[in-house]
Amino acid sequence: MDKILSIIVFLPALGALLLTFVPKARKDDLRSIGFFWTLLIFLVSLYLPLKFVSNAEFQFEEQYSWVDSIASADDAGAPSYHLGLDGISLFLVLLTTFITPIALLGAWKYIGERVKEFLIAMLVLETGMLGALLALDFILFYVFWEVMLIPMYLIIGMWGGPRKVYAALKFFLFTLAGSVLMFLAIIYLCSTVGTYDFALMREMVGAGEPFFLGPHFQTARMFIFFAFVLSFAIKVPLFPLHTWLPDAHVEAPTPGSVILAAVLLKLGTYGLLRFAIPLFPLEVREYGIIVAALAVIGIIYGALMSLAQTDMKKLVAYSSVSHLGYVVLGLFALGIYTGASNDIEGTVSAIALSGSMYIMLGHGLSTGALFLLVGMLYERKHTRLMSDYGGIAKLMPRFTAIFVIVTLSSIGLPGTNGFIGEFLVLLGTFQANRWLAAFASIGVILGAVYMLRLVQKVFFGPLKQETSHGLTDVSPRELATLFPILALIVIMGVAPQPFLSRMEPALERVANDLKRSGNAKVNAEEAVKPGATGDLILNAQAHIAPSPAED
Amino acid sequence: MNHDLILLIPLIPLLGFAINGLGGKRFNVVGSGLIASVAVTISFVVSVKAFLHVRETGEVVSSVFEWFEVGGFEAHFGFRIDQLSAIMCLVVTGVGALIHVYSIGYMDRDKNPAKFFAFLNLFIFAMLCLVMGDNLILMFLGWEGVGLCSYLLIGFWYEENANADAGKKAFIVNRIGDFGFLLAIFLIFFHFGTVNFDEMKGAVDDELENDGYVAGAGEIVNEGRVRKTLFVDAEHEAGRETALKSIGAPSWTWQRHVGLGALTIVCLLLFVGATGKSAQIPLYVWLPDAMAGPTPVSALIHAATMVTAGVYMIARLHFLYDLAPIAQSVVLLVGAVTAVWAGFIGLTQFDIKKVLAYSTVSQLGFMFMAMGAGAYSAGIFHLVTHAFFKALLFLGSGAVIYACHHEQDMRRYGGLGKRLPMTYFTFIIGALALTGIAPFSGFFSKDEILWVSVNAHQFLGAENHIFGWTVWALGALAAVFTACYSWRMVSMTFHGSYRGEEHLPLSHVHEAPRTMRYVLMILAFGAATVGFIGIPPFIVGESGNMFNGFLDPMIHTAHHESALSPWFFMIVTLALGIVFAFVVGQNFVKPDNRITNLATTNDVVRRLTLWSRAKLYVDEFYNVVIVQPVMWGAWLLFAVVDQGLIDGILNGAAKGTELIARAMRPLQTGELNYYAMTIVAGVLVILAFIGLDDISAALGLASASSEIH
Amino acid sequence: MADYRLPTTDYRLPTTDYRLLSMISIAHMFFTPHGMMFLAMLLFLTGVYAVTVRRNLIVVLMGLELMLNAVNVALVSFNYFSSYESVFESGQIMALMVIAVAAAEAAVGLAILVVLMRTRGSIDAEKAQEMQG
Structure with missing residues (x-):
């Protein structure tokens, strides 16, 4: 099974290929094949946590040469097909493979036409997401990153609501703008450093490569860092780059929303955690406060926006802005560390980073479930306005119970997954910068306000007579869709340690690298003699020396 | 005894929740009620066993399971039974079990009893987590858990908007408190590097010993030294101080005020949490609304157990409060003001449950007075007695409401004493205990609190002898209010003649079912006698006060000395209680009496009545100052900034591109x-x-x- | 009787085919880098003329082919004259690529023409202007 990662990445694409042979008209067969195929992928991916060893190294690595000709062109290391998995990507991969069959099952009836095309798009999307999560080569990552974009664009644009074209175009243009920036950054970074390989580049940072830690290249580093941050921030989305999200969510069909919320947004934060933070420790320290401040604004702002919504889906979409603010805040917690003491720094960021990872997973589940639930209501009533509902708990008691449980997870009640993540992020951030954390904690209050307002308006109060028609309680299929999520919500809240201990070594490594860079920066600034930094170069193509003109 | 046995105490109710929750409508009211009651009763039995064990051996029973642990932060499912949590467990499971049994009768006409009992069991579970947790995080789990159950149970009859709104309000107001609690946890972890109670206490004790200080009442401790992890900051502070002194800066820039430091902030933040959960000023507004829930819920959650969580939390962390005199003063003052404030509002309410709700807020104020005065065992003692007599009163009012077919307005009661003799009898006992008439339980506990409050001789960290008297005066005033609203309620409900004939003929008013009456009897017995475990030491000697003696290893009760004999205060409060109870009780037999006439003739009294009846316009104030601005602000922000500005810029860019493209169209022939x-x-x-x-x-x-x- | 006939093979010396000779010599005149470049340019410009001026789409297509082949001529001749050690004969290979692409292009183009003819009854470029802005 040494090619397990490639198998997992390309199984969905293979599924898409298989689906092309199934006649268009046999919709239920298509759906079954799609669902069971993705379920199979999930089962295959369960091999990963079983064989995963809790350390900070990349595992199940695969590397093949790919486009060597680029190497001969400019003497840089060649882009290679390099896949690998560590504690950071492990659970995101599992989340992806877990949520895709659920999205398909939940959208069984929702997608009524062009079922075949839809399933193919979903499967290609899954390949893109898994590839982006597993790629350790920048060019490969970029390729998968773009592969994700097209199917999502089609899903919103073809199966979406009334303003689908506007939303799809907005989504596409936003993300593409980010991608272009990222591509430029990748080209510049890789050709300067001399490798396209992330793992190698990380080693170089650890060994004190002057491009990353030296006093030169500050301007170049800053541009690359911000290009990365900007492109990932659009995907997250970070305030004020978030406006594509509500539109995309509102217009996207339920499964599209689910995937978008559960996985696609996480790829933004994953990118930050994987690339932007480990590679640019000095920039994280220097400019981290900007990103963290935007994240805190996003937390409060997203919550207030949710409070102002009348459309359920839009409300949930804005709540994502708020929740992902926590994630970004946790990621940059160390960057805003103001204390002088060095020994709690590692603690700070390990806690905050674990919290961020945990919110990524928790938000994927709870918001995915919320979109599914809203979608189920929409299928029954064909409206998403809260004011069109009211008191439906009477007709749909089980549905209400499920919705309330998911709500509780979303507002971070202890005992659910939401609490662990939110708590750890705020705890870690507080150790670094108490005012930002205190401000961010207001989101805890507002979160309860907007979610309970939603529950109250939709489920409680007197039953509106004209709305009661057609509102049946959850069907067995819907229950089967939701039950795994509910189970995970509780399990991850009560027994988080199996998850945390697997992701912790990788996160601690990021934290320690960041911490070391603080000292490294001091050393580098003291030793400005050109010869002194020379020995630090651990470079695959050592002949690419930093040009002094770059100052 | 096997230590893991104590896990049964919270887990059995959880099991009950699971059975009732999954069983759904398969159980009728008796079935689900029995499951739930038996679960809580088993918990009670185990609690008694654990209590006896702790009492005999003085040993702390604990059992720990892994929860999560990351980067030096640990939070585990660590349950412990010590003296304090043993008492709390007994109250929660004991009173809880009785209320469960009562609910079988009360909820017999409900459509969804299994859901109700499932929530009640879940509540008991969460409350037990709260009191048994050996760290702040597990306590927080319970803290939020009880809040959730409170939300679900207040809105149990969700088909009425008012009920669901009340539940939402309770949850959100509590969340504001939890915000403070959370920040306190962060700060505690920042300074102590742990959230475990024992370890925190150990850290505090270590520091105190190292610095040669001995903890004691009024001892001024430089709490900056308690910091374990942040000596760097302390040094930094010291350096800053020297630097500022050397340049001749004014003293307020460098002088560190004794007591105003990290611990004070921690304690104040914790108290913010407590004001939310325990309904103190300024966050008490949810509790009166919470009366929308079924009456057993009001008795269990909003009188006997959940609302005392804040008091318990301060008792649990008393070793921090001991070192933060400013926070103590704040607690004391807020408690006293709340006691008066809520008592004043309670004077004129017509809804019988609203009266009891404001009474609860007021009594919780008494408990916080004790906490603020550093007399933690007195506060816990009042908590225990209050659990009995307030649960009794609520259940009694529930019996009345049940008998009168869910009529809660006291203006439509009157003369019910003859129709409901058992309820009347037990209610009188509850009212006597609440008013604090000897020898009923409330007498001993309230008397002790008033007496210790006189001895509070520090205000905001400085010696102040008037403060104690001020607080005592406030407490005495609150006690007078208590007597007034209690006996107004008794008289309006049970005495005089029946006034609700056109709504419900008196002949339709029947005594509640047997299960409910028995529960009332048991609680009445408790309310009458439970005070004897805490007879003041000046009567029976140090060893005679069993309650303080039991708690002593956990919370040492300092000796209080005062200028005047404790007998003086005892007799004054007792006399005040009896006189006002008698006068008000006599008057309110008839709807128009001297007191109500006074409200129409005397302008000052009329105005006071108006304000009291309008609940001092606090809800309206919050609505105007907080709720509406937030809602409108959100709308405005959405319309102007999000849709207008941010999206406007982006769509503008898109429009610009389109315009350029349009201009270039003719090129495409x-x-x-x-x-x-x-x-x-x-x-x-x-x-x-x-x-x-x-x-x-x-x-x-x-x-x-x-x-x- | 055996009929001993002479073989029909003509043993006479061939007469000089001046027409062919002149053609070859003219070709030799071109057979220099500059000449081939000139030839390619001639072909290309002919193609450009056909594409830009003529409205008959068949002629336009032919013009396109001419342009492609002009490039081919250039590629092949550069390869031939180049002293650069080109191991792969890349010019020839490129020419083959171009021929393949040109064939595909012609196929698609003609197919479009056929459809155009069917739907509009004309292959005049002026008759198909729907794409104007």
């Missing part, structure tokens, strides 16, 4: 030859720019051809 011509022209232009020479040079043409020729 659709003629093939024209396009081809343009291409050629383009090529020519490029060629002209680069120059043909350059092209040939770039292609290596020149060198290649020169070699041939």
